[in-house]
Amino acid sequence: MINVGIIGLGSMGMTHLEAYSRLDCARVIAVADRKFADPRASLGRVGNVAGQVGEVALGALRKYTDANELLADPEVVAVDICAPTHLHREFALAAIRAGKSVLVEKPLARTAAAAREMADAACAAGVVLMPAHCMRFWRGWDWLKEVVVNGRFGVVESAAFTRIGAKPTVPFYNDGVNCGGAHLDLHIHDADFVLHLFGMPLAATSFGRLGESGAVEHTFTRYQFAGMDAFVTAEGGWTRASENRPFVMRFVVTFERATAVYHFGADPELQLYRPGREPEAVVLAPQPGLGYASEVAEFVRCVEAGRASERVTAEDGVCAIQLIEAELRSIESGQTVYL
Numbered sequence: 108m109i110n111v112g113i114i115g116l117g118s119m120g121m122t123h124l125e126a127y128s129r130l131d132c133a134r135v136i137a138v139a140d141r142k143f144a145d146p147r148a149s150l151g152r153v154g155n156v157a158g159q160v161g162e163v164a165l166g167a168l169r170k171y172t173d174a175n176e177l178l179a180d181p182e183v184v185a186v187d188i189c190a191p192t193h194l195h196r197e198f199a200l201a202a203i204r205a206g207k208s209v210l211v212e213k214p215l216a217r218t219a220a221a222a223r224e225m226a227d228a229a230c231a232a233g234v235v236l237m238p239a240h241c242m243r244f245w246r247g248w249d250w251l252k253e254v255v256v257n258g259r260f261g262v263v264e265s266a267a268f269t270r271i272g273a274k275p276t277v278p279f280y281n282d283g284v285n286c287g288g289a290h291l292d293l294h295i296h297d298a299d300f301v302l303h304l305f306g307m308p309l310a311a312t313s314f315g316r317l318g319e320s321g322a323v324e325h326t327f328t329r330y331q332f333a334g335m336d337a338f339v340t341a342e343g344g345w346t347r348a349s350e351n352r353p354f355v356m357r358f359v360v361t362f363e364r365a366t367a368v369y370h371f372g373a374d375p376e377l378q379l380y381r382p383g384r385e386p387e388a389v390v391l392a393p394q395p396g397l398g399y400a401s402e403v404a405e406f407v408r409c410v411e412a413g414r415a416s417e418r419v420t421a422e423d424g425v426c427a428i429q430l431i432e433a434e435l436r437s438i439e440s441g442q443t444v445y446l
Contacts, residue, residue: 108132108133108134109132109133109134109184109185109407109410109411110133110134110136110182110183110184110185111127111133111134111135111136111183111184111185111186111187111407112135112136112137112138112139112177112178112180112183112185112186112187113135113137113138113139113186113187113189114138114139114140114174114177114186114187114188114189114190114198115139115140115188115189115190115191115212116138116140116142116189117189117277119189119212119239120138120140120187120189122399123187123189123210123212123239123399123403124138125396126396126399126400126402126403126404127187127403127407129395129396129400129404130403130404130407132407132411133185133403133407135168135187136168136169136180136182136183137168137169137170137171137177137180137182137183138165138168138169138170138171138177139170139171139172139173139174139176139177140170140171140172141172141173143170143171143172174190174198174201175201178198178201178202178205178207179205183207184207184208184410185207185208185209185210185235185406185407185410186198186199186202186207186208186209186210187209187210187212187403187406188202188209188210188211188212189212191279191285191286192214192216192217192285192286192287192291192292193217193284193285193286195211195212195214195215195216195217195221195225196216196217196221196222196224196225199211199216199225199228199229199236200224200225200228203225203228203229203232203234203236204228204232206232206234207234208234208235208236208237208406208409208410209229209234209235209236209237210237210239210402210403210406211225211236211237211238211239211424212239213238213239213240213241213295213296213299213424213427214238214287214291214292214295214424214427214428214431215238215421215424215425215427215428216424216428217285217287217291218428218432219425219428219429219432222421222424222425222428223425225421226421226422226424226425229421230421233413235406235409235410235413235414235415235416236415236421236424237405237406237409237415237416237419237420237421237424238419238421238423238424238427239399239402239406240296240299240300240303240402240419240423240424240427241296241397241398241399241401241402242296242297242299242300242303242398243299243300243303243398243402243418243419244398244399244401244402244405244418245394245397245398245401246391246392246394246397246398247369247376247377247389247391248300248358248369248398250377250389250391251304251358251360251367251369252303252304254362254367255304255305255360260362260363260364260365260367260381261362261363261364261365262337262362262363263304263305263335263337263339263360263361263362264336264337264338264361264362264363265337265338265339265359265360265361266301266304266337266338266339266340266358266359266360266361267339267340267341267342267358267359267360268297268300268301268340268341268342268357268358269297269341269342269343269355269356269357269358270293270294270296270297270341270342270343270344270355270356270357271342271343271344271345271346271354271355272293272345272346272352272354272355273345273346273347273352273354274289274318274324274345274346274347275345280292280320280345281319281320282320283318283320283321283322284321284322286320286322287322287431288317288318288320288321288322288323288324288345289318289322289323289324289325289326289343289344289345290315290322290323290324290326290343290431290434290435290438291322291428291431293343293344293345294326294328294341294342294343294344294431295427295428295431296343297341297343298328298341298427298430298431298434299423299427299430301330301339301341301430302423302426302427302430303419303423305330305332305335305337305339306332307426307429307430307446308330308331308332308339308430308446309331309332309333309445309446310330310331310443310444310445310446311328311329311330311331311430311433311434311437311443311444311446312328312329312331312437312442312443312444313326313327313328313329313434313435313437313438313444314326314327314328314438315327315434315435315438316344318345323435323438324344324345325342325343325344325345326342326343326344326434326438327340327341327342328340328341328342328434328437331443353372354371354372355370355371356369356370356371357369357370357371364381364382365379365380365381366379366380366381367379367380367389368380375388375389375391376391377389377391402419405418405419429446430446433446
């Protein structure tokens with residue numbers, strides 16, 4: 108049984124807490140959040156997607172107002188960090204120094220340099236450091252990875268990813284210096300999945316719009332790959348109309364012999380279009396807990412085995428932020444950036 112401590116009980120912390128409750132091989136024994144100091148404060152209950160945040164009782168858990176107290180708890184073997192982005196480095200390094208394995212909500216850190224420091228520290232300490240890039244575990248998206256790798260429908264000719272939702276109402280997201288805007292906080296899901304499918308691009312050409320946070324809150328990128336002619340793009344952004352703006356998560360990938368269209372929340376979510384055939388619904392297995400439960404289960408398996416995940420590594424977390432930062436340089440310069 109792996110004893111886990113969670114730092115940060117916003118929407119993602121509560122999402123992860125619910126995901127651990129589904130496992131027989133791990134249990135959350137401690138949680139840390141400054142909100143415990145104020146009995147009137149509410150914990151996170153809002154996420155982008157229906158079913159993301161479950162109801163889990165906190166009564167039996169050790170509750171710390173200071174994350175360092177949780178990190179000093181000798182019974183906590185693994186730490187799940189869902190604190191604000193700019194605190195990831197501080198808490199992860201402290202956990203690694205304490206000999207604990209770490210799952211870090213995306214992005215792995217605020218900057219690629221900080222993420223590299225974390226990855227190097229985990230390697231030196233011999234502990235697991237895993238970024239929580241949930242799309243690598245999401246049903247339909249795992250299907251896409253499989254058919255790209257096995258070439259079932261031929262080579263990819265184009266791939267377009269879209270992720271647009273209401274700007275979170277938590278004040279933290281008005282601080283672009285610390286949150287990185289939608290460019291880092293939201294769009295990184297698709298930037299990482301592009302890496303997962305095709306590897307690091309040769310170049311990125313990006314466009315972006317600054318928002319009230321002072322950071323890029325709507326972004327669009329075209330990726331170019333050495334030896335690959337596919338037209339690959341990703342768009343991500345926050346909108347202001349939180350009361351009536353649906354969350355859009357979509358991909359359209361065209362292969363030589365088929366086109367796959369995924370639209371979160373549609374019925375069916377994933378359809379396949381092939382010449383001379385009727386549209387075909389791709390049957391996806393039920394996924395309780397969405398991709399979050401699958402990524403948490405992967406982290407626990409890795410802690411038990413004492414090895415890094417094969418699906419998402421600390422290096423992947425570093426590369427995702429490196430790509431995001433290259434895109435930002437393209438936005439700022441108005442030029443294509445070569446990686």
